[in-house]
Amino acid sequence: MPNESASPAAPYATPRFRLAIVGGGIAGLTLAVALGRYEEKGSPLKVDLYEGGPEITTVGAGISVWARTWAIMRQLGIYDQLAGEAVRQEQSGAEEQPADDTELKPAFVLRKSDWKREGFEFGTVMIPNGSTTMHRAEMVDVLVRNLPPSCSIHTSKKLVRYTEAVENGSATGAYVLHFKDGTTAEADVIIGADGINSKTRTAMYRYAHERDCTGAQMVKKEECDRCKHAVPKWTGTVAYRFLIPTAKMREVNPALRALQVKCPMSYGGKGKHIITYPISHGKYLNWIAFVTIPGGEGTTYPKKWVTDATQEELASHFPDWEVEVDQMISCVEKPTLWGIHIVDELPFSVSGRVALIGDAVHAMETHFGAGGGQAIEDAYLIGLMLSDSRVTLSRVAEVFRIYEDIRLPFAQKVVKNAAKVGRMYEFRYPGLYDGVPVSATSEEEELETTKVRLHELSEAIQELWKWQWGERVEEHWDEARKRLERAMQEGDVDTVSTEETTRCITTYNTFRQALHTRHTQWIVENLYVDSQV
Incomplete structure (x- = not known):
């Protein structure tokens, strides 16, 4: 251009x-x-x-x-x-x-991923028209x-x-x-x-x-x-961003859930989560990994807001997560690191x-x-x-x-x-599922109790999303x-702005001063003439 x-x-x-x-x-x-x-x-x-x-x-x-x-x-x-x-x-x-349209359709898929077992999808946010x-x-x-x-x-x-x-x-x-x-x-x-x-x-x-x-x-x-x-203030969160070519991702795992879901998806864990969704007609997965730094919120971000990062640095934040997360990170070659400010x-x-x-x-x-x-x-x-x-x-x-x-x-x-x-996605919102293993007498009981808590979390997330249609933009x-x-009706006689009023007063004062100066000059000139007569 x-x-x-x-x-x-x-x-x-x-x-x-x-x-x-x-x-x-x-x-x-x-x-x-x-x-x-x-x-x-x-x-x-x-x-x-x-x-x-x-x-x-x-x-x-x-x-x-x-x-x-x-x-x-x-x-x-x-x-x-x-x-x-x-x-x-x-x-x-x-x-x-x-x-x-008021028919609710899938807009956001929620998955717990911070364990070695297969991830668990615990909810889907539903909104009019979907995503x-x-x-x-x-x-x-x-x-x-x-x-x-x-x-x-x-x-x-x-x-x-x-x-x-x-x-x-x-x-x-x-x-x-x-x-x-x-x-x-x-x-x-x-x-x-x-x-x-x-x-x-x-x-x-x-x-x-x-x-x-x-x-x-x-x-x-x-x-x-x-x-x-x-x-602007730092939220205490950083984000690793990358566009993963879907062709490359399919070579690693053609059954990856993020490739099947056509709306944004969250792979969630304690203090961290990953968002994926397809863009450019499905050519890429827009991929963002959020990491919250304990005690970081409200402090000064210590780096440039956007810098280059490495795959190794990224991977160090997600140990012991489900296999799908490891597979996606293997395709994130040169991410950029963003300090998230608001x-x-x-x-x-x-x-x-x-x-x-x-x-x-x-x-x-x-x-x-x-x-x-x-x-x-x-x-x-x-x-x-x-x-x-x-x-x-x-x-x-x-x-x-x-x-x-x-x-x-x-x-x-x-x-x-x-x-x-965002806190809910990362299991750190007060009063809801906090990512801490629940006490139970067996692994099965622990898993079922966790699922119940995650269901409560998904309902809270759904409630927060209602702003999208609760108050219509129209x-x-x-x-x-x-x-x-x-x-317009109250101001049929055009109101004058403060700036215009000031300009008018300034113009009037300038004119009055000029008139006064010219009048004084006239008096002096005429008095001078009279004195010569």
Whole structure:
């Protein structure tokens, strides 16, 4: 993709405002597609998308797509394209199911594997439509193909910070984006879709801390009770990632359970678990081994967030596990090691005409496979509202508050439940099966008691997964529409933003001062003339 695309906003109408999307990942791309889908003729936005890398690409491998996300893809008109890239269960293809389908289908298989005997499948999570998986790059490709001509793409533009634009010593009400390459760009509205290490979020919280927090000069943002939540924190868990070619895996064990199951599967054990699922039309197994470091949660991760690892290092974490685990590890040649971080309990996600979406506001553990889906929900909702021609620049801040009120609490609940369910996968959630051998008079009694405890665990896991359909994504759209309509009706006389008010006052004061100076000059000149008469 070229560094600068030749696709300016439509020339036939003056844009309502200039919108900068920071980040060309799933969140930023979905937002651009949504804006193009719903943009009203004669009422365009000037949209510029800034990507830090040299091209639009993606980090990571597999992604799960659930019914909530498919509902949005239908609305965006790219459902069929995306469904064509997906790996689905037999006779339960996502494209065959209506958006409001309530039939429960397998979505996640639970297996106990941390013993030398054959693994035991103790539960299957059932959700509407079941599961669909694909490679992240495949989703990104579909989104890129559907970007509107009105969206200009700028690559190799890594944001460092944003500031308020100033002209002749006064704020203009616009923002200036400062990039690592030394260049700048100006926008009226900024949406940070720049991931867990978001520079948009860093700048937003720095300014908010300096403006709002008592003793901000004495207390660093990272130590402030409110603003410290803007700093990503380590979960205490690391993940070894690798794509196993399924052809190679079949050579080792053609009957491997992970090859038979078409949905995500967890090989669980005490403090560790492995997730597998097929992607790229079954060409690969997306393979992730999670290892929780005792006492690690809340501390500083001691390494780079992503580094290379070895097969030997990986294998050392899984001694005495079932044979299938050993067989899979034998195919993991050069894994990468990831320190799993999250953004949790962020107190706000908007400030003025700057908003955060996706991992920039609610980066979560991967245990629901929901991070990408939640980013898409953010982007769709905010894009839906900004596309309304009645949303002028002075109303953007109100639109952002509606977005924050609806999306922030919901997404943060998903973050917390993802952490809970991850603990359950690893037999370390209080009050449930903890992986410790149960006392029994015989091996048979021990096994049966363990199975009963594991059944209780599977029911608890199923309960946590109900968020996927308990609160439908369409309810968020309806609530946003109602609140937007109410805001429009209450504000028929356009409200003026604080920045615009400041600019008007500054302009008036400048004019008054100039008038006063000219009047004084006139008096002096005339008095001088009179004195000569």
